[in-house]
Amino acid sequence: MSRQPVGQPDSETNALSANQRIEQMPTTDREKSVTVKNTEGLHARPADQFVRLAMQFDSEITVCKHGVDAVDGKSILSILTLCATRGTELVIRAQGDDAEDAVCQLGKLVELGFDE
Amino acid sequence: MKFADFMCEKAIRVELQATDKPSVIQELVVALVDSGQVKEDDQAGIIEAIMKREELGSTGIGRGVAVPHTKHPSVDNLIGTVGVSAEGVEFESLDGESVQLFFLLISPPDRPGDHLRALENISRQLRDDTFCRFLKQSKTATDITQLLEEADNNQFAS
Numbered sequence: 001m002s003r004q005p006v007g008q009p010d011s012e013t014n015a016l017s018a019n020q021r022i023e024q025m026p027t028t029d030r031e032k033s034v035t036v037k038n039t040e041g042l043h044a045r046p047a048d049q050f051v052r053l054a055m056q057f058d059s060e061i062t063v064c065k066h067g068v069d070a071v072d073g074k075s076i077l078s079i080l081t082l083c084a085t086r087g088t089e090l091v092i093r094a095q096g097d098d099a100e101d102a103v104c105q106l107g108k109l110v111e112l113g114f115d116e
Numbered sequence: 117m118k119f120a121d122f123m124c125e126k127a128i129r130v131e132l133q134a135t136d137k138p139s140v141i142q143e144l145v146v147a148l149v150d151s152g153q154v155k156e157d158d159q160a161g162i163i164e165a166i167m168k169r170e171e172l173g174s175t176g177i178g179r180g181v182a183v184p185h186t187k188h189p190s191v192d193n194l195i196g197t198v199g200v201s202a203e204g205v206e207f208e209s210l211d212g213e214s215v216q217l218f219f220l221l222i223s224p225p226d227r228p229g230d231h232l233r234a235l236e237n238i239s240r241q242l243r244d245d246t247f248c249r250f251l252k253q254s255k256t257a258t259d260i261t262q263l264l265e266e267a268d269n270n271q272f273a274s
Contacts, residue, residue: 039228040228040231040232041228041229041232042232043228043231043232043235044173044175044177044183044185044235045172045173048173048177048210051210076177076178076210076239077177077178077179077239077242077243078239078243080177080235080236080238080239081236081239081240081243082236083232083233083235083236084232085228085229085232086228
């Protein structure tokens with residue numbers, strides 16, 4: 001164990017504190033996989049419900065169907081392009097302060113079949 | 117699914133007379149009856165079903181577009197038509213804007229997948245501003261059909 005000579009910068013310590021700063025940044029990133037349960041799939045009305053709920057969160061929200069690029073979770077046109085029939089697996093991703101709450105609530109909406 | 121798979125050219129109406137939601141729906145369903153896609157006996161039932169669906173939440177999905185629709189046992193395949201209103205019609209859209217462009221769809225009750233694929237096609241193409249604008253500016257049914265064909269050939273959205 002060697003002591004750091006006085007007057008010399010401790011590069012290792014500096015690097016560590018930089019990392020800690022990154023970890024302390026407020027943005028969180030959460031993902032949740034859900035399966036479309038309702039018979040009709042993600043048609044206009046459920047898509048509307050999803051988007052309305054998504055807009056209540058500050059986080060950026062995307063939805064991804066396997067093999068397809070992620071689309072904006074706050075745009076009904078984008079959600080409808082998923083063509084998510086019953087049984088489709090979707091990954092909901094949120095980035096932001098309320099990401100945890102967003103994926104949880106949006107996931108629940110899909111999993112409960114949009115009350116249909 | 118492509119537009120050509122469900123759009124009925126003879127029922128396209130580029131100069132809608134209607135100025136409110138019920139009359140737009142009426143005008144487009146009558147157009148489908150006149151073109152032989154729907155029996156006259158089913159007209160009232162279809163209009164009622166579409167209006168009932170609108171009560172659950174407007175199908176005005178924003179950008180001046182609405183997709184009024186219903187399931188109905190009188191059709192064997194998904195059928196649809198396009199209507200354009202230069203003035204725009206108040207439709208209680210999600211973004212509060214009036215609607216100039218209507219895609220009305222009637223699908224068989226047992227085929228939810230076809231309905232979703234039609235919605236997918238419409239919404240994917242409408243994300244292209246040029247396509248959306250050209251449709252709203254169309255003056256004839258032929259203009260609309262050509263635009264839909266071009267969209268089917270991937271000349272707009274990727």
